[in-house]
Amino acid sequence: MEQLILTVILTSVPLIFAASGELIAERSGVLNLGVEGMMLMGAVSAFAIAMGTGSPILGMFAGAFAGALTAGIFAFFALGLATNQVATGLALTIFGTGLSGLIGAPLVGHAIDGLPQIHIPLLADIPILGMLLFQHDIMVYLAVIMVGLCAWVLNATRVGLIIRAVGDNHDSAHALGYSVLGVRLLAVMFGGMMAGLGGAYLPLVLTPHWAEGMTAGRGWIALALVVFASWRPWRVLGGALVFGGITIMQLAGQARGWTIPSQFLSMLPYLATIIVLVLIARNREFALANSPACLGRIFHAGK
């Protein structure tokens, strides 16, 4: 059982990174559908650097950097040239998928050691809990720290207030003298960095090799999680664990010979997402309380 819970935690990490990054971008009013592309760029860069230098930690930084850089391309078009965010985001996913495949072609067929687990002294020796909470690689801890950081910055700091102001009413924020595009650029780049970290977790820990398109749609799940979490960071963490939990439960159910059709079991994570969305939507005030009013809307300073 502990092993299964451990698997749930690990499989949720990429989603936690990518979704909380996208959450910040969306709270600033930018809908970036390019998460999948940014994750793949992060994954291929992390693997290339980790393989080249022999250091998975450097790989992690490379993944973050590549993700932010890819987001910069999105920002150039969607913010700089005020292109349609949905179309630009979709294009970014296609671009990231293709470019990562091109960069990664010579990396196919190689394996690396991946990030080591860190045993936190004393705590790691607690029965069961120690294994579940205190024997992870550094990125698991980083994921939780980043969620906490996002929540704190958004809710308790002036920076968070500015981000939310820009996302909720960009004209007012502009009138108050805040640089709407500047704030959004930083938020989008932060989102890209987090997506890059999420992508990097795949070749650095989960499956220590590079394969084209290895994220297999997790970027889209991360996007759904932001809505699922009603734009609140800690709910992203919870949502990712629920999603991971149901995924692993259906796999375990099959291994134990449950007689429910596997197609139905495979559907469960998505079904759960829809059910939660419906339940949330019944209370519109609750659901949309944190939804950025300017999400996806183009800002013109001269207006």
Place this chain on the structure above:
Amino acid sequence: MKKFFTTMVAGAFAAVSGISAAVADPVKVGFVYLTNPGDHGWTYAHEVARLDVNKHFGDKVETTYVENVPEGPDAARVIRELARQGNEIIFTTSFGYMDPTLKVSKEFPDVKFEHITGYKRSGNMATGNIRFYEGRYVQGVVAGMMTKSNKIGYLASFPIPEVIQGINAFALGMRSVNPDAEMSIIWVNSWYDPVKEADAAKVHIAEGADILAQHTDSPAMLQTAEKAGVHGFGQSSDMKAFAPKAQLFSSVNNWAPYYISKIEQLMDGSWSTGDGPDHWAGNTWLGMADDYLVLTEFENMPADVKAAAEAAEGKIKGGFNIFTGPYSDNQGTVILKAGEAYHDGNLWNDMNYYVEGVNGKIPG
């Protein structure tokens, strides 16, 4: 959505990715790939064979491939485009291209179509397949002897005939040496999703499995096995680089002889799908005896297991029919009595059960 766009891009650039030859009028050959050759599994094996075709024929052929083509109706557009570009023979390399290939084959009666692992045929559409299940019987023998927990974890993709054949052949091999061993199947409902394959492998290990096998395409399962200190079998291509301590052996698909012989038949005019209502005779289904399926070196196993694996391999090469009675399904119903055996038609039409030793039931 992502795949849709990727395909549009892939389709648009199909002509660019062709390997051009300088000599006039080479035979143009088209290939349709499910993923990109970088999967290091199924499609990779096809790409290796395509390069062998180029090497074998030199400038007498010109090959083109389109990668990342989703299974289903959308594939027809890509296949049609390849036919329009003047490819004289088109290989469509995944089960789900069956109906689209059949549809396009009727629109282009002068083009030859070879569909890989399906069962529908027409006057200009033949099928090609490898007897993958032969390798899985040998895997079963090794797994049955190696396992200490008597639990084998198996990752499956979709419940189609070749996958069921593989599961049952594995179980018959396993039970031939170890009547107590049992297999659990996890359907990941994908050919290629490394993270999900790794997750499923972890679940199998958590449930006590100490030998893993897969009918999915990425090396993720073997990497997980390597990390957890258990053993497993590679799929489609040699995956030793990913799991030097965990890989017992891989069943490698060798499509080159099939491609080469079909292209030669096209060149000398002898290509045919055979006679009869289902055009069975002109179609290809060969295995280990003809080197269409090649087992890599047996490793990470004791000498007696290795000897048993070699014996099983030799037996199959010598013509042993794996699906020979007596055996029952996992509900206890007798399928074949002693002396009875399946012929090829049975393998495609009648195998809708798990044999003894496999837990659960076939989904759907």
